[in-house]
Amino acid sequence: MAVAAPSPPPQGQAAASAGNDTLRVTDAQGDPRQPGGDHIFRWLSLTAVLVMMATLLGLVLSLVSGGWMALSHFGISFFTTSTWDPVADQYGAAAPIVGTLITSFLALLLALPVAIGVAVFLVEICPQMIARWLAIAVELLAGIPSIVYGMWGLFVLAPWFAAHVQLPLMMAVTPGSWLETLISGVPNGANIFTASLILAVMILPYIAAILRELLMSVPSHMREAAYGLGCTQREVVMRIMLPYVRKSAIGAVMLGLGRALGETMAVTFIIGNSHNFPGSLFDSGSTISSTIANEFTEATGDMHISALIALGLVLFLITFATIATARLLLGRGGPK
Amino acid sequence: MTASKPTNANFDRFLHARRKLYNYIFLGLTGLATAIALAALALILETLVVKGVAGLDIHVFTMSQPAPDMAGGLLNAIVGSLIMCAIGMVIALFVGILAGTWLAEYGDGTKLATIVRFLNDILISAPSILIGLFVYELLVRPFHGFSAAAGGVALALLAMPVATRATEDIMRMQPNALREAGMALGANRGHVIRSIIWRASKSGLMTGALLSFARISGETAPLLFTSLGNPFLSTKLTQPMASMPTTIFQFAMSAYDDWQRLAWAGALLIAVAVLTTNIIGRALTRGSTHK
Numbered sequence: 001m002a003v004a005a006p007s008p009p010p011q012g013q014a015a016a017s018a019g020n021d022t023l024r025v026t027d028a029q030g031d032p033r034q035p036g037g038d039h040i041f042r043w044l045s046l047t048a049v050l051v052m053m054a055t056l057l058g059l060v061l062s063l064v065s066g067g068w069m070a071l072s073h074f075g076i077s078f079f080t081t082s083t084w085d086p087v088a089d090q091y092g093a094a095a096p097i098v099g100t101l102i103t104s105f106l107a108l109l110l111a112l113p114v115a116i117g118v119a120v121f122l123v124e125i126c127p128q129m130i131a132r133w134l135a136i137a138v139e140l141l142a143g144i145p146s147i148v149y150g151m152w153g154l155f156v157l158a159p160w161f162a163a164h165v166q167l168p169l170m171m172a173v174t175p176g177s178w179l180e181t182l183i184s185g186v187p188n189g190a191n192i193f194t195a196s197l198i199l200a201v202m203i204l205p206y207i208a209a210i211l212r213e214l215l216m217s218v219p220s221h222m223r224e225a226a227y228g229l230g231c232t233q234r235e236v237v238m239r240i241m242l243p244y245v246r247k248s249a250i251g252a253v254m255l256g257l258g259r260a261l262g263e264t265m266a267v268t269f270i271i272g273n274s275h276n277f278p279g280s281l282f283d284s285g286s287t288i289s290s291t292i293a294n295e296f297t298e299a300t301g302d303m304h305i306s307a308l309i310a311l312g313l314v315l316f317l318i319t320f321a322t323i324a325t326a327r328l329l330l331g332r333g334g335p336k
Numbered sequence: 337m338t339a340s341k342p343t344n345a346n347f348d349r350f351l352h353a354r355r356k357l358y359n360y361i362f363l364g365l366t367g368l369a370t371a372i373a374l375a376a377l378a379l380i381l382e383t384l385v386v387k388g389v390a391g392l393d394i395h396v397f398t399m400s401q402p403a404p405d406m407a408g409g410l411l412n413a414i415v416g417s418l419i420m421c422a423i424g425m426v427i428a429l430f431v432g433i434l435a436g437t438w439l440a441e442y443g444d445g446t447k448l449a450t451i452v453r454f455l456n457d458i459l460i461s462a463p464s465i466l467i468g469l470f471v472y473e474l475l476v477r478p479f480h481g482f483s484a485a486a487g488g489v490a491l492a493l494l495a496m497p498v499a500t501r502a503t504e505d506i507m508r509m510q511p512n513a514l515r516e517a518g519m520a521l522g523a524n525r526g527h528v529i530r531s532i533i534w535r536a537s538k539s540g541l542m543t544g545a546l547l548s549f550a551r552i553s554g555e556t557a558p559l560l561f562t563s564l565g566n567p568f569l570s571t572k573l574t575q576p577m578a579s580m581p582t583t584i585f586q587f588a589m590s591a592y593d594d595w596q597r598l599a600w601a602g603a604l605l606i607a608v609a610v611l612t613t614n615i616i617g618r619a620l621t622r623g624s625t626h627k
Binding site: 079258264 | 349350353356358359361362365366368369370371372374376377379381383384387402430431432433437438439441443447448452454455456457458459461462463464465466467469470472473474496497500524525526527529531550553554555556557560561566581584585589590596599600602603606607611614615618626
């Protein structure tokens with residue numbers, strides 16, 4: 001399509017007469033004598049935007065309407081009890097909600113120091129030639145589908161963890177102490193801690209990649225000034241660079257948290273899927289998403305389905321709050 | 337700062353040594369962190385390749401899901417994944433590119449655009465299982481049955497925000513002079529966008545498409561209760577359809593060795609597919625931005 005060919009050249013006088021005003025292309029509407037063309041396209045693209053918004057609205061509405069039956073029937077006890085019994089049609093979601101929060105925060109706790117270390121190493125310490133390749137490797141880690149993490153967790157991490165960490169620890173602690181309570185559980189490696197570990201590995205590259213971009217955005221004159229004063233690398237990073245990106249860095253961390261909260265498959269493989277309120281670190285448990293993934297297709301009663309969708313609504317509210325905060329902190333520079 | 341002491345050369349040297357020591361510890365720790373991350377990547381890739389290659393043979397591509405202990409492959413899952421990803425990509429690119437265009441060209445500076453942009457960024461990170469629940473309520477429950485079409489729509493809803501964001505980002509990078517030149521020739525706004533800006537953004541749009549494909553091709557959760565899965569080769573959009581991720585999930589959780597071997601082979605296949613799409617996508621961006 002040649003640009004000029006189909007359109008007559010009428011703009012000359014119009015543009016000349018309007019030429020006294022500042023020429024702002026963003027306000028131009030094209031040739032008024034060519035009705036249709038532009039307007040159709042304009043409305044079409046606006047419709048696409050509205051479709052996007054309708055998706056989000058529809059998501060919220062469907063979760064509310066689908067979960068309403070369970071929420072109105074159980075009321076506040078849906079959140080405070082942990083009896084999850086499809087046979088008796090009795091549903092309390094405290095266990096998966098707490099499981100979601102525990103695994104996500106534990107994962108963040110494990111991943112954050114490592115992610116900061118990786119980002120600092122790549123930006124400030126390692127030679128740029130190598131850093132480029134390492135950055136690609138870290139991004140690869142972020143691209144691996146979550147189901148692969150789940151399988152690795154189930155077939156490799158869980159057996160190893162049971163044999164080399166869980167059993168020796170159980171042998172070592174004094175019976176009856178608080179430590180024993182903390183690590184009690186079936187020694188098969190499928191528990192809250194290993195689920196957190198897998199989640200940590202999953203969100204680590206994600207957080208590290210954003211932190212790396214943030215650190216690279218620190219103006220070089222600030223770093224150079226600090227080095228010029230005789231600061232060591234540690235001092236430059238800890239006192240100049242990290243404080244400079246603090247706000248966005250918190251956003252990056254919360255984005256990682258949001259990812260951990262909503263992650264489904266990796267957790268479903270390894271958390272052990274029990275509806276009991278988690279009693280220890282090495283106890284099997286469940287998260288909101290693992291419960292939905294496990295039970296949704298097998299749910300028969302309307303109340304069971306409704307309870308699962310209500311769980312989905314809870315997950316939506318938690319992640320929406322987290323991600324919205326993260327995006328506000330990150331501003332427009334956030335990742336795709 | 338404590339009260340001023342007379343300068344003491346030894347004390348200064350001690351402080352200096354301490355700062356250097358802390359610095360070395362700090363450097364060591366960051367190196368250690370990187371080593372941990374790389375070790376995790378290596379461990380996972382090693383398992384994936386060793387177990388995956390062991391499960392790969394020609395049957396994986398030519399035969400459908402076997403009964404336990406029988407020869408079989410992943411043909412039904414591969415075909416199913418391709419069909420549903422294709423549906424998802426067509427819808428997502430159509431809506432996503434138009435929406436991104438509106439954000440970059442028409443809506444720029446308006447309040448609506450700011451809100452849309454913010455909500456779109458949230459949709460990008462929204463848990464995929466919730467999209468599955470939404471499509472279940474939207475397309476599965478009303479029609480009383482799981483279907484490949486529902487699976488495709490679920491994938492489309494996941495890829496849409498990614499495509500929107502990528503489109504907007506790349507179109508914003510086009511210099512205003514291009515738009516001015518087009519309009520000076522007498523083309524209207526829409527014509528300028530379609531014939532000049534889209535064309536100039538071609539490689540960027542391609543990257544966006546690849547990245548959205550990488551986002552959805554490994555997704556399991558939204559398919560579990562939309563397309564469900566199907567042990568037989570099926571191309572009917574109104575019927576349940578198998579997909580790679582759900583089949584892998586089912587096989588991996590099963591107790592049969594054959595199925596678990598196929599699961600690893602499948603995991604290797606989608607990991608390779610996702611990683612190569614990612615790499616090609618990123619390579620395209622690097623090539624086009626002249627950085």
